[in-house]
Amino acid sequence: MEQATALNYRKNSLTRAFIQRIAIIFILILSLVTIFYRWGFPTYYYWKMEQPVKEAQKLIQTGKKEQVDDELVVIAIENKPAISNEELTSDMTFRLSQAGISLNRFWIDQTTTAAVKKGQAVQRLYNQTRQRNDFYTIFFAQDNKFYLIGTSIPDFQAAIQTIFPILIAATSVFLVLLFGLIVLLVRRQIIEPIRRLEQTTRNISQLNFADSDITVENELGNLSQSINQMKRSLQEHEMEMLERNDQLKAFSSNLAHELKTPLSVMQLLVDGEKMALENSSFLDDLDQQLINMNELVANLLHYSQQLKEAIQLEPVAISEIIEKEVVQQQLIDQKFNIALEVEPCQLDTNEALLKVILINLLTNGIKYSLNKQMSISGKKKHDHYLLIFENLSAEISPKQIAQLTKPFVVGEESRNNHLSGTGLGLSIVEQTLQRIGGELSLQQKDHRFIATVILPIKQKPVH
Numbered sequence: 001m002e003q004a005t006a007l008n009y010r011k012n013s014l015t016r017a018f019i020q021r022i023a024i025i026f027i028l029i030l031s032l033v034t035i036f037y038r039w040g041f042p043t044y045y046y047w048k049m050e051q052p053v054k055e056a057q058k059l060i061q062t063g064k065k066e067q068v069d070d071e072l073v074v075i076a077i078e079n080k081p082a083i084s085n086e087e088l089t090s091d092m093t094f095r096l097s098q099a100g101i102s103l104n105r106f107w108i109d110q111t112t113t114a115a116v117k118k119g120q121a122v123q124r125l126y127n128q129t130r131q132r133n134d135f136y137t138i139f140f141a142q143d144n145k146f147y148l149i150g151t152s153i154p155d156f157q158a159a160i161q162t163i164f165p166i167l168i169a170a171t172s173v174f175l176v177l178l179f180g181l182i183v184l185l186v187r188r189q190i191i192e193p194i195r196r197l198e199q200t201t202r203n204i205s206q207l208n209f210a211d212s213d214i215t216v217e218n219e220l221g222n223l224s225q226s227i228n229q230m231k232r233s234l235q236e237h238e239m240e241m242l243e244r245n246d247q248l249k250a251f252s253s254n255l256a257h258e259l260k261t262p263l264s265v266m267q268l269l270v271d272g273e274k275m276a277l278e279n280s281s282f283l284d285d286l287d288q289q290l291i292n293m294n295e296l297v298a299n300l301l302h303y304s305q306q307l308k309e310a311i312q313l314e315p316v317a318i319s320e321i322i323e324k325e326v327v328q329q330q331l332i333d334q335k336f337n338i339a340l341e342v343e344p345c346q347l348d349t350n351e352a353l354l355k356v357i358l359i360n361l362l363t364n365g366i367k368y369s370l371n372k373q374m375s376i377s378g379k380k381k382h383d384h385y386l387l388i389f390e391n392l393s394a395e396i397s398p399k400q401i402a403q404l405t406k407p408f409v410v411g412e413e414s415r416n417n418h419l420s421g422t423g424l425g426l427s428i429v430e431q432t433l434q435r436i437g438g439e440l441s442l443q444q445k446d447h448r449f450i451a452t453v454i455l456p457i458k459q460k461p462v463h
Contacts, residue, residue: 019183026179033171046136049153050123053138056149057121061142068149073099075148079117079141085110092148101150103128103135116141128152197227204231207238262289311435313459316351318378318385319344322358326376329362336366342378345385348458353432360425361451365391368449385455393449401442405430426451 056068068074075095077088089108096103104127112122121140128135137150204227266289272279279285319342326338347354365374369391378387405426429451430440437459441452 022179022182026175030172030175034168037167046153049151050136053136053149053151057138057140057147060147060149061140071151073101073148073150075099076145079144079146085113088113088146096150101128101135101152108139112139115139116146125153200227200231204234207234262293265289311350311353313348313350313436316347316349316354317344318342318347318354318387318455321351321354322376322378322387325355325358325362329359329366333366333372335372336369337373338362338365339373339375342376342387343380345378345380345457347385347455349436349455353436354455356432357429357438357453360429361389361453364425364451365389365449368393370394380457383457385457387453387455389451389453390448392447393444395447396444396449401444404442405440429453 052069052072056072056074059065059067060074065074073096075092077083077091077095085108089106092108093103093106096106106126112124115122116139119141121138124137124139126135126137132154134153135150136153137148140147266286269279269282269286269289273282322342323340326340330336330338362374371392374389374391376387376389378385380386426440426442433440433453433455437456439454441454443450443452
């Protein structure tokens with residue numbers, strides 16, 4: 001398994017791509033923060049500090065001078081037409097000194113007075129001499145007076161030179177920690193589960209189901225559950241395939257044995273005839289072996305075709321089918337007695353496969369009945385139809401009964417040598433029933449062999 005460390009990721013890995021994109025985003029964020037602290041924040045700072053002065057100007061212009069904040073400096077000088085800029089500057093400087101404001105250089109130029117006389121407001125920013133702050137002022141005329149409204153503003157540049165590196169460092173640390181936390185959370189909650197899912201799917205593709213189930217409690221949970229379910233289904237399918245493979249091997253071996261027996265007998269008969277050995281029953285014996293092989297081949301065809309043919313369901317009158325097959329089977333042995341008591345019912349099933357089931361069960365009863373008698377009863381029970389075949393039989397152990405539905409397993413020697421069995425009949429019955437949604441139950445009670453067939457009366461199409 002490929003190992004990944006915090007500094008070593010595969011090319012094109014989701015972790016690498018995620019870290020690269022997050023890093024770009026954080027660099028952009030850091031750049032925007034730097035630009036804001038360098039230019040955006042100072043602009044906002046001065047704008048915020050100017051607002052009280054501008055509010056005071058509006059109050060004076062609207063006749064609400066008494067509401068002006070006492071912390072602001074408000075100076076009003078009679079706006080005499082003959083007053084010069086020098087006189088105005090000198091008078092203002094004196095009054096500012098009385099208010100405790102000592103500016104490095106204060107002046108009112110011709111541009112300012114001209115604008116004020118036109119009814120405009122003029123803003124100015126002056127440096128104070130000893131204090132490390134600025135003095136912001138607004139000049140305007142109101143009621144034939146020349147007004148100055150001002151306030152001291154702490155020197156932002158001096159403050160920012162000390163605070164800015166700290167803010168940048170704190171912001172950088174915060175972003176780095178946030179970046180690391182996001183990477184850690186995403187790696188644990190998304191990247192690692194996806195990596196485990198990837199490894200699990202790789203193992204599944206190699207038919208390796210040894211890994212434990214993946215448990216994730218976030219949005220990947222549904223995907224994890226689906227993959228776990230797929231893994232279990234594939235594992236069950238693999239076990240079924242292995243079991244079927246073993247069964248196929250056993251089937252092939254038994255089939256070879258079953259074919260070898262009549263062929264060997266026929267070979268002995270032919271060799272005896274070539275050596276002129278007297279055998280009055282040569283043709284009868286040879287004919288019997290051909291009949292056995294023909295029955296074996298017919299059963300093999302039924303056994304294989306039922307596994308691949310598509311099933312078409314249709315309404316079938318069960319009593320009519322059984323009566324017809326009973327008549328056909330009794331032609332084989334006219335001395336064999338079959339007691340029939342079948343309740344009429346229409347089943348939703350496949351007539352051809354139903355006939356295969358009936359023929360094999362009837363043939364099985366004729367072969368192995370001890371008294372040449374057999375009873376068949378049928379009745380409806382809820383949404384199923386029960387068909388019961390009974391005949392007197394030799395003692396069969398529970399272990400033998402459990403093996404009877406396996407190919408080439410014969411419970412006992414046939415009482416009718418002309419109809420000796422191949423051991424495929426009950427296996428064909430069980431597999432055919434499974435295809436049409438039915439079940440087969442075998443038991444022996446009071447020396448009577450009982451085969452119970454359970455068929456659904458109505459069902460969905462089977463494929």
